[in-house]
Every structure is written in structure tokens, then in C-alpha cells.
Amino acid sequence: MNESLRLFLTLSDAVIITDSSHYIVDVNSAYEHITGYRRDTILGAKASVVKSKYTNKATYKSMHEALDKGESWSGIFINKKSNGELWHSSISITPYTFDGSCYYVGIFRELEHLEEGIYIAEDRRNNIQGVLLKVLAISCEIRDPAIEDHLTRVQQYSESLLNRHNERMKSKLSDDYIQSVIHSSIMHDIGKSGVPEGILYKPGPLTSYERLIVEMHPLIGVDILEKINSELQDSFFKDQLSVARNIILHHHEKWDGTGYPSKLQGTDIPLEARVVSIVDVYDALTSRRPYKEIWPSEKALSFLRDHRGTSFDPDLIDSFVSLHT
Incomplete structure (x- = not known):
């Protein structure tokens, strides 16, 4: 190995040097200390000796694509120490060529652990959030045996509508935001857990008093959410619950300001509430309910078009209808 590369081994950060095939050529004492692997036991081993199953696969793909082009790369790894403990670090990898041979110098910097002592990859975190919110939503509406199917469809419709609207209007909505709306959309009616069953599933028309009780469910839902949020006090869910709060509280608002509970307009x-408002109504119309029969899709779409600009955001309606043409 070229002597110039050995200078990297004097750094205080953990350093690993590999050949072009990613076999370990040398490591420094900081690498030994952090990983627990002794230098003399891992020289000649694959750099993946510290690999764990928790690093996002897309991270490895991005790394290999950059290195194959001879470019430097940096990212986040969740590696494994010799004793099995996880090691969370940022790493920069730079290719160097000497005398026709390519080497990779990896410089690791250990991340500060979260209070819980673990770093969670983005896709894993999103999956955990989605599952927990779904369980919560179902538990709040457990009186309805068909609720899980309804919630799944609302999620699917929300995803399709947001992606189409994003493309059609060139809105530049981020993937994180879209995922947050998809996960949170299933929370829209958790406040109905506070509405008496005799009113909620009444087959005939509601009295004005019963209607007033039903229209309290967004406020009941937000109260449930805020109790959960106060117990968690966790940034893990902070953004997610913010989007969920908007959906729960405002998915019955109307574009012309005649909705409830706040009579918001336009x-x-x-946006997340406007999206769920449309898909929730569409699914309600095209599903069997105690008080109505199933509407054909075209009749439901006609209803949405008729209320374009009064109940619903006209641009979102156009995007939603375009999904069915």
C-alpha cells in the first residue's frame, strides 16, 4: 500500500482502507476501538464484516453506483460491532489510485445516539409509523367490522390522488409529505369513537341534535390525538401527528366555507384535509353503508364533479376524475 494512504490512519476518526474489491488492507486504532475488531483478525477480510441488516438497501446501491464511477460517496451506515452491538455512523469513502491500483479510504464518524440509543433507517421508520397509526385507527373504530377495508382504500386513493395531482399541477410535493398524508389519512375518523352507536349507524335521517353530535367527531378526534401526543413527547411522530391533526380536524370543511367545524374556505x-375529504366521500358513496346502497363509480364521480368548487377543491377534483378516465 502506498505510504501516502497510511497518513489517513493517523486520523482520530475510524479509518478503513480497502482494495478495489473491498477487501480490508488496513484500519487504524480508532476503528479497532469502536468496532471491537482487532486489526490482525480482519486484514484481508471483506469490509462487509461489520455490515448489519438495518442499513437501507438504497444506501448500498447509491454507494456502489458512485464508487463504480470513481466518485466519492458519503452516507449513513448502521453497522455491527464484534460483540453484536449496533454502530451508527456517517461515512465518507474516497477512491485513490496509485501505480495503477485503486484503493478506497473510508472515514467513519460515530453518530450521537438518540436518547433511546438507536438510529432507525428512514424506510423502517416510515413502516413503523404506518403500522402503529393503522392499529390506532382500527382500535378507535373497532365497532365497524368493515373499517379496515375502508381505511386501506382511503390510503390507496390518497396516494393515487396526491401523485396524480403532483404530476398534473407540478406541485413539487415531497415524497416525505406524500407518505405522511398516506399514513395519516387512516386517522381521519378516530373521533367517531366518541359518537353513540345508535346515532352513528342510524339507518334513517338524523335529527338536528344528532347531526350536531356527529359534527363533534373532528374535535373529539383531535382531543384523542393530542392526548397521545402529550404522552409520547417524541419527535419520531411529531411531523406525522401534525399532518394527522389537520386531516382529523378539517376533512369535513368545504371549499365554499360551509363545512365544519371551523368553516374554513378555499x-x-x-391540502391533506382537502385530499382526504374527496377520497373519503368517494369511498363512502361506492361502498355499502347501513343507510345507503353502493353507488356505481360513475355516479359517485358525477357527484364529485357537481360539487366541484363548492364542497371540494376544483383542481383536486379534476386530478381525481382524471384517474378514472
Whole structure:
């Protein structure tokens, strides 16, 4: 190995040097200390000796694509120490060529652990959030045996509508935001857990008093959410619950300001609430309920078009209808 590369081994950060095939050529004492692997036992081993199953596969793909082009790369790894403990670090890898031979110098910097002592990859975190929110939503509406199917469809419709609207309007909505709306959309009616069953599933028309009780469910839902949030006090869910709060509180607002509970109008209604408002109504119309029969899709779409600009965001309606043409 070229002597110039050995200078990297004097750094205080953990350093690993591999050949072009990613076999370990040398490591420094900081690498030994952090990983627990002794230098003389891992020289000649694959750099993946510290690999764990928790690093996002996309991270490895990005790394290999950059290195194959001869470019430097940096990212986050969740590796494994010799004793099995996880090691969370940022790493920069730089290719160097000497005398026709390529070497990779990896410089690791250990991340500060979260209070819980673990770093969670983005895709794993999103999956955990989605599952927990779904369980919560179902538990709040457990009186309805068909609720899981309804919640799944609302999620699917929300995803399709957001992606189509994003493309059609060139809105530049981030993937993180879209995922957050998809996960949170299933929370929209958790407040119905506080509505008496005799009113909630009444087959005939509601009295004005019963209607008033039903229209309290967004406020009941937000109260449930805020109790959960106060117990968690965790940034893990902070953004997710913010989007969920908007959906729960405002998915019955109307574009012309005649909705409830706040009589918001137009774009004052959060986008995520406007999206769920449309897909929730569409699924309600095209599903069998105690008080109605199933509507054909075209009849439901006609209803949405008829209320374009009064109940619903006209641009979102156009995007949703375009999914069915």
C-alpha cells in the first residue's frame, strides 16, 4: 500500500482502507476501538464484516453506483460491532489510485445516539409509523367490522390522488409529505369513537341534535390525538401527528366555507384535509353503508364533479376524475 494512504490512519476518526474489491488492507486504532475488531483478525477480510441488516438497501446501491464511477460517496451506515452491538455512523469513502491500483479510504464518524440509543433507517421508520397509526385507527373504530377495508382504500386513493395531482399541477410535493398524508389519512375518523352507536349507524335521517353530535367527531378526534401526543413527547411522530391533526380536524370543511367545524374556505383548508375529504366521500358513496346502497363509480364521480368548487377543491377534483378516465 502506498505510504501516502497510511497518513489517513493517523486520523482520530475510524479509518478503513480497502482494495478495489473491498477487501480490508488496513484500519487504524480508532476503528479497532469502536468496532471491537482487532486489526490482525480482519486484514484481508471483506469490509462487509461489520455490515448489519438495518442499513437501507438504497444506501448500498447509491454507494456502489458512485464508487463504480470513481466518485466519492458519503452516507449513513448502521453497522455491527464484534460483540453484536449496533454502530451508527456517517461515512465518507474516497477512491485513490496509485501505480495503477485503486484503493478506497473510508472515514467513519460515530453518530450521537438518540436518547433511546438507536438510529432507525428512514424506510423502517416510515413502516413503523404506518403500522402503529393503522392499529390506532382500527382500535378507535373497532365497532365497524368493515373499517379496515375502508381505511386501506382511503390510503390507496390518497396516494393515487396526491401523485396524480403532483404530476398534473407540478406541485413539487415531497415524497416525505406524500407518505405522511398516506399514513395519516387512516386517522381521519378516530373521533367517531366518541359518537353513540345508535346515532352513528342510524339507518334513517338524523335529527338536528344528532347531526350536531356527529359534527363533534373532528374535535373529539383531535382531543384523542393530542392526548397521545402529550404522552409520547417524541419527535419520531411529531411531523406525522401534525399532518394527522389537520386531516382529523378539517376533512369535513368545504371549499365554499360551509363545512365544519371551523368553516374554513378555499386554500385555508390544509391540502391533506382537502385530499382526504374527496377520497373519503368517494369511498363512502361506492361502498355499502347501513343507510345507503353502493353507488356505481360513475355516479359517485358525477357527484364529485357537481360539487366541484363548492364542497371540494376544483383542481383536486379534476386530478381525481382524471384517474378514472
